[in-house]
Amino acid sequence: MVDLSIEMGSLRLKNPVLVASGTYGWGQEYRRLLDPDLLGGLITKAVTLHPREGNPPPRIVETSCGLLNSIGLANVGVEAFIREKLPFLQSVKTAVIVNVAGSTLEEYVEVVNRLEEHSGIDALEINISCPNVKEGGMIFGCDPQSACRLLSAVRKVTQRFLIAKLSPNVTDIATIAHSAVDAGMEAISLINTLVGMAIDVNTGRPRLSTVTGGLSGPAIKPVALAMVWKVAQKVSLPVIGVGGIMTTEDAMEFLLAGACAVQVGTANFVNPQAPLRIIEGLEEVCSRRGLRSIRELVGQVEAADG
Amino acid sequence: MSREGFRLKNNEGSPVIQQKAPVITKEEIAAGVFLVGVKSPQITMHAQPGQFLHVRVGQGPEPLLRRPLSIFQVDRKRGVLSLLFRVAGKGTNLLSRRRLGEDLDLVGPLGQGFDVPSGTRTALIVAGGLGVAPLFFLAQDLVRRGISIHFLMGARCQDQLLCRDQLQALSSHLQVSTDDGSDGFPGLVTQLLEEFLRRENLDSGSTLICSAGPEAMLAKVASLACQFGIPGQISMERNMACGLGACLGCVVLCRSRERVQTYRRVCVDGPVFRLEEVVFGE
Numbered sequence: 400m401v402d403l404s405i406e407m408g409s410l411r412l413k414n415p416v417l418v419a420s421g422t423y424g425w426g427q428e429y430r431r432l433l434d435p436d437l438l439g440g441l442i443t444k445a446v447t448l449h450p451r452e453g454n455p456p457p458r459i460v461e462t463s464c465g466l467l468n469s470i471g472l473a474n475v476g477v478e479a480f481i482r483e484k485l486p487f488l489q490s491v492k493t494a495v496i497v498n499v500a501g502s503t504l505e506e507y508v509e510v511v512n513r514l515e516e517h518s519g520i521d522a523l524e525i526n527i528s529c530p531n532v533k534e535g536g537m538i539f540g541c542d543p544q545s546a547c548r549l550l551s552a553v554r555k556v557t558q559r560f561l562i563a564k565l566s567p568n569v570t571d572i573a574t575i576a577h578s579a580v581d582a583g584m585e586a587i588s589l590i591n592t593l594v595g596m597a598i599d600v601n602t603g604r605p606r607l608s609t610v611t612g613g614l615s616g617p618a619i620k621p622v623a624l625a626m627v628w629k630v631a632q633k634v635s636l637p638v639i640g641v642g643g644i645m646t647t648e649d650a651m652e653f654l655l656a657g658a659c660a661v662q663v664g665t666a667n668f669v670n671p672q673a674p675l676r677i678i679e680g681l682e683e684v685c686s687r688r689g690l691r692s693i694r695e696l697v698g699q700v701e702a703a704d705g
Numbered sequence: 706m707s708r709e710g711f712r713l714k715n716n717e718g719s720p721v722i723q724q725k726a727p728v729i730t731k732e733e734i735a736a737g738v739f740l741v742g743v744k745s746p747q748i749t750m751h752a753q754p755g756q757f758l759h760v761r762v763g764q765g766p767e768p769l770l771r772r773p774l775s776i777f778q779v780d781r782k783r784g785v786l787s788l789l790f791r792v793a794g795k796g797t798n799l800l801s802r803r804r805l806g807e808d809l810d811l812v813g814p815l816g817q818g819f820d821v822p823s824g825t826r827t828a829l830i831v832a833g834g835l836g837v838a839p840l841f842f843l844a845q846d847l848v849r850r851g852i853s854i855h856f857l858m859g860a861r862c863q864d865q866l867l868c869r870d871q872l873q874a875l876s877s878h879l880q881v882s883t884d885d886g887s888d889g890f891p892g893l894v895t896q897l898l899e900e901f902l903r904r905e906n907l908d909s910g911s912t913l914i915c916s917a918g919p920e921a922m923l924a925k926v927a928s929l930a931c932q933f934g935i936p937g938q939i940s941m942e943r944n945m946a947c948g949l950g951a952c953l954g955c956v957v958l959c960r961s962r963e964r965v966q967t968y969r970r971v972c973v974d975g976p977v978f979r980l981e982e983v984v985f986g987e
Contacts, residue, residue, distance in 0.1 A: 424951030428973075431721045432812070432949075444951075452968055459946050459954035464766045466946060473953045473968065617766040645766065668946040669761070669769060671723060671812065 401685040402692040403678070405439070405660050407637035408585045410522055410560045412494050412660060414439040415693055416650065416678045419641050419664030420498035420524060420564070421445065421470065425484040426491060432671040437678065439660060440494030443484070445526050447499075448506045448513075450476035454531060460597050460606040465618030465643075466665050467595050469531045469609040472500050477510045481517055489519030496562065500526040502535040504549050511557050523559050525550060525584075528566030528591035530613045537591075540566040543578040550582030562639065564588040565630075567619075572626050573633045580636055588639040588662065589630060590623045616665040617643045624656055631657025631698060645673060647680025657698040721815060721949070722747050725808035729785065735864050737792045738835070739801045740777065746784030748813050752776050754843035755818030755940055755977040758788065759948035761810035762800040772796045773945045773972070775839035775917075776814065789838040789867070815948055816976045819843050819915055819938050825852055826911040829901070829935070831926055832858045833894050833918020837867050839940045839976070840917050844875055854878065857901065859894025859918070863887040894918070895925040902933045909934045914980070916940070924985035937980040943971040950974075958984040 403414035417440040423429060426441045435441055453473025460467045475483065480497075488495045497520050501507040507525065514520060527546055529536030539549045550563055563579040565572060567590035579587050592613025597606040605611075623642020631638045640658030644650050645666040653661045666673035685693055722745075730742035748758070759771040777789040792798050803809065818839075821828065828847050832840045837858060847854050856875075859882040860866045866888060872879050881889035882897045890897045914937030916926045923939045930937040943955035950973035959969040959982045966984060969975065 422947070422952060424947075424949075428947070428949045428951035432723050444953075453953060453956070455958075456956050456968075457944065458956065459944055459952070461768060461770050461944070464769060466769060468946070468952070468954060470953050473956075616769055665769070665946075668948075668952065669766075669771065670810070671949070 401682050401690065403682055403685075405694065407659050408560065410494065410586070412439040414678050415654065415660040415681070416674050417442055417494075417496070417639065417660060417662045418667060418674055419662035420526065422664040422667045425487065427487045429667070429671055433675055436492040438493050438674055439678070440496055440521070441488070441491065442496040442524055442662065443488070443498050444474050445472050445498045445500035445529065446474055446477050446480045446510055447472055447501055448477055448509050450474065450479065455608040457606060457608055460612070462595070462597055462614065463618060465614050465616035466668070467597055467607060467612040467614050468592070469607045469612035471531050471609070472529055472536070477513045481513070485517060485519060494521040495519055496522045496524050498524045498526050498564070500529055500536060502532070504552055506535070507549060508552050508556055511553050515557060521560065522562055523557070524562040524564050524588055525553055526564050526591070528564050530566070530568060530592055530594045530611070531609060537566050537568060540575060541569050543574050546575050547578040547582045550579055550584055554583040560585050562586040562588050564591055566591050567622060567626055568594050573629055576630045576634045576636075580634055584636060586637045586639060587630060587634065588641055590619070590626050590642045593619055593622065615643065617645055619643045620649060624652055627653055627658050628656040628700065628702070644677070645669070647677050647684065650677045650681060651684065651696065654693070654696045655698070655700040657700070659697055719751055721812065722751075723810070723812045724748070725810050728803055728805055728807050728809060730787070731803075731805060735867055738789070738865070738867060739792070740787055740789050741800070741803075742785050742787040743809055743811065744785050745811060748811060749779045749781055749784050749786045752779050752786060752814040753818040754846045755839050756814040756816050757839070757976060758811050758813035759815060759945070760788070760800065762796045768796045768799070770796075770946055771812065771948060772800065773815075773948060775940070776842055777838050778842050778845065789835065789841075791835050812948060816972055817974065819977050821847065821852070821913060824911055825913045827907065827913075828852055828854045829898070829907070829912060829914045830854055830856045831894060831898055831914060831916040831918070832856070833922040834860055834865065835867070836916070836918030836922075836940070838917070840915065841868060841872070843915055844872065848875055855901070856880070857882070857894055857897050859883070859897065859922075861885065893922070895922055895929065898926065899929055902929060902935070907933070907935060909936065913937060920985065923983070927980045927983065927985065930980050938977050939980055939983065940976045941971050941978060941983065942976065945972055948972045960984055
């Protein structure tokens with residue numbers, strides 16, 4: 400029997416496969432196709448203080464081995480989240496991680512505050528990396544000082560396990576990761592989507608209403624892997640790898656590069672069974688290699704330090 | 706059944722199935738238009754007119770996403786359903802080249818289909834081009850339920866008037882139009898609809914317009930229905946990612962009964978919407 404469980408400080412996961420924010424709604428959308436209790440954890444769509452309608456369509460466009468999106472943090476707002484979405488999440492037997500976003504520092508803090516008294520939330524993932532909103536989002540994640548200021552402010556108001564979700568759209572991701580450490584984060588998720596663009600040559604217009612969007616899917620996997628490896632080398636916090644993971648082999652690459660856990664995102668759209676296939680695949684690989692625990696794979700890439 | 710009742714039932718109760726189903730028939734019924742039959746007794750059993758399947762067209766990462774395709778017809782006895790599509794890009798091209806006996810990875814049935822109120826005696830079905838795809842199943846279902854149908858179908862030219870013989874067999878009230886005048890009424894199907902509405906004095910309480918096709922056509926259908934006071938439902942199309950209501954990628958601008966504008970998801974709130982719900986020309 401292989402032990403698939405993972406411990407990141409006080410956060411314990413039954414297996415290292417989570418589903419990524421924005422690709423899994425509020426968890427209940429997939430429940431007729433996959434038992435959520437089997438997942439290592441479930442990360443919600445970003446929650447903001449007020450409801451957000453999101454960006455005008457078109458919001459998605461397929462690109463080579465990838466998907467460009469510009470949803471714009473559309474969500475019901477924290478109060479409706481608590482009232483309408485949280486009860487289902489409280490009923491699942493897996494780790495529930497709420498992704499938190501905002502336009503201002505005060506909004507992030509207020510969302511975290513309002514969630515404080517509610518049970519059934521195992522961790523918060525602070526989203527300082529959304530590329531599709533004019534205010535907030537990625538702006539906080541692109542500068543080490545503002546990232547540190549925002550994350551520290553959130554840290555002050557909660558004892559909950561805190562994860563910072565970082566943007567790849569920066570010059571040096573390790574610098575931002577250091578800010579997350581300084582601000583008292585307990586783990587780091589990377590990467591969010593890469594800023595991208597597509598043009599319809601027949602009309603001469605961009606394919607997304609917001610001109611640029613965030614690229615996800617297999618196309619970004621090598622970029623994500625390199626960033627995970629780099630940050631895992633330089634920072635003492637656990638890293639959760641995300642970006643184009645479709646298969647067991649993809650997930651193994653991230654674990655070998657130093658990620659303690661992974662998030663499956665765009666793959667859920669292609670095959671809703673993907674997270675389950677990866678969990679089964681990881682177990683099989685471990686048992687074939689005679690490993691007692693999945694933790695024996697983490698960081699085992701044979702490469703000189705970056 | 707009320708629309709709300711149906712929605713609740715569909716969201717909470719009816720199953721969504723993911724399975725591999727073999728292609729058992731394939732026919733190019735017009736230039737670049739394919740009718741593909743797949744054997745899936747489970748999905749066939751639950752499918753309702755206006756619902757769709759999310760189909761994985763290939764196997765690798767390119768093209769990445771599934772393609773939402775309307776359920777064209779079901780044969781519950783044989784457990785077979787068919788999909789009608791035009792080759793318009795990489796995904797549909799790949800799908801058109803799948804061979805008999807090969808498995809297609811399907812998720813469905815998905816979405817809210819047509820919800821024909823119990824007092825409906827006459828349905829006016831308006832199809833533009835490939836819009837016939839979700840409407841054929843509906844027409845069959847209505848005929849079976851004893852509702853009288855008038856089918857208006859428009860296309861660019863004669864060869865693109867799809868499934869004409871089958872529709873003729875289903876309803877004696879079939880009228881066609883072509884943009885180039887090569888068959889039937891020369892002009893747009895919405896002009897045909899307007900003439901029809903002027904000529905016939907339809908009872909708004911027992912008549913329903915059901916339509917699918919290009920968005921400009923649907924906008925015109927909506928304005929005509931409003932002008933003549935006939936209720937209706939239309940099937941919308943959007944690029945989709947999850948197909949399950951999670952990603953919010955496929956939204957259309959809608960107005961509520963209180964006239965508040967809000968984005969709604971084609972995959973779970975639609976694809977069939979009430980005519981007056983959709984805000985066109987955003």
